[in-house]
Amino acid sequence: GEDVEQSLFLSVREGDSSVINCTYTDSSSTYLYWYKQEPGAGLQLLTYIFSNMDMKQDQRLTVLLNKKDKHLSLRIADTQTGDSAIYFCAETRFSGGYNKLIFGAGTRLAVHP
Amino acid sequence: DVKVTQSSRYLVKRTGEKVFLECVQDMDHENMFWYRQDPGLGLRLIYFSYDVKMKEKGDIPEGYSVSREKKERFSLILESASTNQTSMYLCASSFPSQSEQFFGPGTRLTVL
Numbered sequence: 001g002e003d004v005e006q007s008l009f010l011s012v013r014e015g016d017s018s019v020i021n022c023t024y025t026d027s028s029s030t031y032l033y034w035y036k037q038e039p040g041a042g043l044q045l046l047t048y049i050f051s052n053m054d055m056k057q058d059q060r061l062t063v064l065l066n067k068k069d070k071h072l073s074l075r076i077a078d079t080q081t082g083d084s085a086i087y088f089c090a091e092t093r094f095s096g097g098y099n100k101l102i103f104g105a106g107t108r109l110a111v112h113p
Numbered sequence: 114d115v116k117v118t119q120s121s122r123y124l125v126k127r128t129g130e131k132v133f134l135e136c137v138q139d140m141d142h143e144n145m146f147w148y149r150q151d152p153g154l155g156l157r158l159i160y161f162s163y164d165v166k167m168k169e170k171g172d173i174p175e176g177y178s179v180s181r182e183k184k185e186r187f188s189l190i191l192e193s194a195s196t197n198q199t200s201m202y203l204c205a206s207s208f209p210s211q212s213e214q215f216f217g218p219g220t221r222l223t224v225l
Contacts (some may be wrong), residue, residue, distance in 0.1 A: 004155075008153065008173075022180060030212070031212050031213070031214075035216075040218075040219075041218055041219070042117075042203055042216035042217050042219045043156075043203065043215060043216040044216070045215075048213065061180075073212070088155060088156070092212040096169065098161070098163065098169065099212045100158060100161075101214055103155040103156040104133075104155050104198040105153055105154055105155040106155050
């Protein structure tokens with residue numbers, strides 16, 4: 001299909017790991033991104049992975065990329081209440097002569113005590 | 114510290130009004146973008162600009178126009194606002210060689 005797909009909601013207990021999944025469509029995407037949106041705010045870049053990598057780790061964040069299945073995941077270790085936000089995955093897509101970002105619908109992560 | 118600012122955080126307008134949403138970036142980025150964000154739909158690209166006075170339609174340009182008279186400023190115009198344009202509007206910018214985009218805080222527009 002044309003869409004970048006994510007599940008809409010995820011609820012986890014504080015201290016547990018969160019895994020947010022995403023499937024994308026363009027096998028030629030050079031970068032794949034995870035953005036975080038806190039309530040009432042714009043999007044901030046959380047992390048990204050280059051398409052020739054399988055995994056990237058950055059402190060509590062681990063990004064896994066399965067190019068064969070076009071599947072991207074974001075794991076947050078030791079999830080905290082401050083991690084409650086909407087998480088968007090995005091792929092780069094070359095269209096009409098320009099590089100564009102195509103976003104998923106966003107996964108709302110709720111962290112409860 | 115990179116910065117993208119938007120003129121209003123919240124805006125309430127009436128059906129039929131002309132609405133201007135302003136975006137300014139201080140990073141000397143060539144590319145600028147306007148998205149709208151709706152629950153369950155994510156971000157959808159309205160228009161983008163890759164240079165001063167240049168513009169390209171995104172995925173949902175109907176009912177919108179844009180203006181880029183200066184490199185740092187990109188304006189989104191709703192010629193005659195309608196209730197289905199009630200949404201969160203996000204501006205972003207980037208260098209042309211990079212796909213990473215930097216976002217403003219958003220403008221929540223309500224059209225009554």
